[in-house]
Amino acid sequence: MRCCAIWFLARGSSPYFLDPKSQSYGSQRKEAQDAARALGIKLVFLTAASEREIDAAFADIAQQRIRALMVGPSAYFIWSRREQILGLAARHAIPAIYSLRDWTAAGGLMSYGPIVSDTYRRLGVYAGKILKGAPPADLPIEQSSRFEYVINVKAAKALNLEIPPKLLALSDEVIE
Numbered sequence: 001m002r003c004c005a006i007w008f009l010a011r012g013s014s015p016y017f018l019d020p021k022s023q024s025y026g027s028q029r030k031e032a033q034d035a036a037r038a039l040g041i042k043l044v045f046l047t048a049a050s051e052r053e054i055d056a057a058f059a060d061i062a063q064q065r066i067r068a069l070m071v072g073p074s075a076y077f078i079w080s081r082r083e084q085i086l087g088l089a090a091r092h093a094i095p096a097i098y099s100l101r102d103w104t105a106a107g108g109l110m111s112y113g114p115i116v117s118d119t120y121r122r123l124g125v126y127a128g129k130i131l132k133g134a135p136p137a138d139l140p141i142e143q144s145s146r147f148e149y150v151i152n153v154k155a156a157k158a159l160n161l162e163i164p165p166k167l168l169a170l171s172d173e174v175i176e
Contacts, residue, residue, distance in 0.1 A: 015066055017057065017085075019074035020047040028072050054081055058088040066094065073099035073113065082106065095159050104150040104175060109159065114144030148172040 016032050018025055029045060036043035046061070048054040061069060069089065071077060077085060078100065086107050089096045098104065099113040122142060130136055152175040156163050168174055 014041075014068045014070060015044045015046045015061065016070045016072060017046045017048070018072040019049055019076050021049045021076065022072070022074040024073070032070075032072075049076070051081065051084060054084055054088070058092055058094070061094055062092040069094050069096040071096055071098050071103070078102070090155075090158065093159055095156075095161060101148055101150045101173070104152045104155075107155055108152060109155045109161075110149070110151045110171075112149045113147060115146045115148050118146045119144055150175065 016029075018028055022028070032043055032045075046057050048057045071085060082103065083106075085096075086103065088094075089109075090107065095109050098108045098111040100116060101111050101113070102116075104111040126139060129139060149171045150173045151163055151168060151171045153163065153168075154176060
């Protein structure tokens, strides 16, 4: 919920699309609620845990003429339903922000999230410590500290959106 998500939220009440079966569903929902409340913004939660529920959610989004969507991180969304979600967002002309760069590289409008290669590198450091005999329970819990903001200008043009120059300047990468 950083700069790019705030831009989306500022466009009116926006839905946050979550997978209710995700292990982090509760924490994602609470964190988003807290951020929206602090900004005085209305946040609506939509959930879907199957292909059919995703289709129905996008039909509702289109019918309600919702102007933007945030898609929460979920292994199910990322690995099983990414193409479906990207396709529905494009078909219904719904600007969406995603949690990982891979979504934006695959045609999504924008993403803000942890740098995946950095996460894997940290995982390797942890594995090395365990292989050298460190008890896993003694290792500190870490969260990502490096994030990237990526914009897909081609997707913006397809949605007939003009990305403000300030957001382009703030991005870590612009996909043409």
